Amino acid sequence: MAVVTAAAPVAVSDDLLLARFAEGERAALEELFQRYRGLAYRVAHRLLGNEADALDAVQEGFIKALLHLDGFQHRSTFKTWLLRVVSNASLDLGRQRARREAQTLESLGHGERERQEPVTLEDPALGLQRNDARKAIDKALAQLPEAQRETFVLHAEAELSYREVAETLGISIGTVMSRLYYARRKLRTHLEPWMKR
Amino acid sequence: MTSPHGNSWTPSPELLAAYADGELDERPYLAHRRQQIEAWLAQHPEAAAALDANAELSRLWSATTPVEPAPATWARVWTRIEQAPKRVKAKHWSARLWLAGIAALGAAAAVLVVLLRDKPGEIVPQGPSLQVQAKAIPKVEGPPDGATGQHPVSVPAPKLNPVEEPEVLQVATSEEVEILRIAGADIDTLVVGRLPVVGPIILLTSQEVEVRPPVNDQARTEVRMAGSSPMVWTPLPNDDDDL
Numbered sequence: 480m481a482v483v484t485a486a487a488p489v490a491v492s493d494d495l496l497l498a499r500f501a502e503g504e505r506a507a508l509e510e511l512f513q514r515y516r517g518l519a520y521r522v523a524h525r526l527l528g529n530e531a532d533a534l535d536a537v538q539e540g541f542i543k544a545l546l547h548l549d550g551f552q553h554r555s556t557f558k559t560w561l562l563r564v565v566s567n568a569s570l571d572l573g574r575q576r577a578r579r580e581a582q583t584l585e586s587l588g589h590g591e592r593e594r595q596e597p598v599t600l601e602d603p604a605l606g607l608q609r610n611d612a613r614k615a616i617d618k619a620l621a622q623l624p625e626a627q628r629e630t631f632v633l634h635a636e637a638e639l640s641y642r643e644v645a646e647t648l649g650i651s652i653g654t655v656m657s658r659l660y661y662a663r664r665k666l667r668t669h670l671e672p673w674m675k676r
Numbered sequence: 677m678t679s680p681h682g683n684s685w686t687p688s689p690e691l692l693a694a695y696a697d698g699e700l701d702e703r704p705y706l707a708h709r710r711q712q713i714e715a716w717l718a719q720h721p722e723a724a725a726a727l728d729a730n731a732e733l734s735r736l737w738s739a740t741t742p743v744e745p746a747p748a749t750w751a752r753v754w755t756r757i758e759q760a761p762k763r764v765k766a767k768h769w770s771a772r773l774w775l776a777g778i779a780a781l782g783a784a785a786a787v788l789v790v791l792l793r794d795k796p797g798e799i800v801p802q803g804p805s806l807q808v809q810a811k812a813i814p815k816v817e818g819p820p821d822g823a824t825g826q827h828p829v830s831v832p833a834p835k836l837n838p839v840e841e842p843e844v845l846q847v848a849t850s851e852e853v854e855i856l857r858i859a860g861a862d863i864d865t866l867v868v869g870r871l872p873v874v875g876p877i878i879l880l881t882s883q884e885v886e887v888r889p890p891v892n893d894q895a896r897t898e899v900r901m902a903g904s905s906p907m908v909w910t911p912l913p914n915d916d917d918d919l
Contacts, residue, residue: 505758512754517744524742534745538753542760613740634697635737641699656690663693667729674732 493557497548512541515558518637519565525632526569527576528617536572540565559647562637566629566647612673619669623662630655631662687713689726696727784879 491510499507519540524533544551544564551560620628633644634655641655648655667674687695692713694700700710717723745753 509754512757516750516753520744521742530742530745533742534749534753538756541757545757545760609740612736613742616737616740635734636741641694641697653690656694660690660693663730663733667733670733670736673736674729 494553497551497557500548508545511557515561516541518558519561521636522562522632523565523569525617525620525636526566526628527573528621532572532576533569536569537565539572540568543568555646556643559639559643562633562639563647566633570625570629615670615673616666619666622669623665627658627662627665630658631666634659685712685716687716692723692727693730696730 493511493514496507496511500511516537519537520533523536523540524530527533527536540561544561547564551557620632623631630644630648630650633639633647634641639647641652641659644650644655645652691709695710695713700706700713
């Protein structure tokens, strides 16, 4: 019996989709959104710690990217450029949230110092342990300096290479290596109870 | 890190992490460095603990990957993204309108400044003052004095019929006014929103104006308004202005 192997569909490149969008094809933009929304969401979620804020950051990031597409010089890939925009949007949102929380705590007084747990909409089947581990990671990440957090998340979550992280953040590979080293060292310390399970 | 050529060479923790991350794998020119690290690790098995800890961190990280939102949630996000540029375009158009509005306000402010300038006893506004330069203010001249070539001439202001549409005395247009600075302004923001005044601000009509040349200065013309209206004082165009 003859075996017919269908060739896998060749993915249209980002550049081609961008060119189509520039010519007025809205579907090309939607294709880019579908291609990168998950990655952007995971990065934003890691930086912000909850789904609602992460979705806001992704939305804001895509809107900003859309509005500034003419500023995209193709010196980097669309993926790293978009991740930079989403990452910046996430950090901006995080700062705004921190200010709001500080104001709320101030208005509530010292009796409610405990930070409200972020809203999470996740599968209950994942189990409490995993949920707790995620909260522990979120808490540990929140204690990192912003630059280290961003660098680590882009490398660990977006699986960007050192060179891509450097390109995304506009820093040297040596700085990426240094930030990753210190980020890991601090995370290992904060997550020690979880590391030996 | 010490010299890679001697026996005392030790890779930095950052380089070890890069090795563990596979960063040295895809670059042929780093093959030698990779071999050095592997040789060093063979002699220093205790160093593997740090790499193991990083691997454990990676495992924990992967186990807690955020769950992606439902398709319906993504659909809502996409709808908002699609609608956003339309809003922004509207904002840009609105900003252009505002620039035109601000220019018009500048012209109105110029009129106000000219009206209030050098008027003794006038109440000076307490807020930030707008300094403007009128580039081509219309010339208003009175008849010459018999002996000195100049004398005050009063043109009685006719009674204004409240029913009639007053004639607008245009002192300057928005194109003729350049805003130099806003003295005393303590904000650096551009106010946006609906314009409080649309169109020209009528400060006075031609029927309320009395024209007379100053006694000692032919180069200037004084325009006095009827009653307690402010004074208009304007330099006449001079060839030196173009220099």
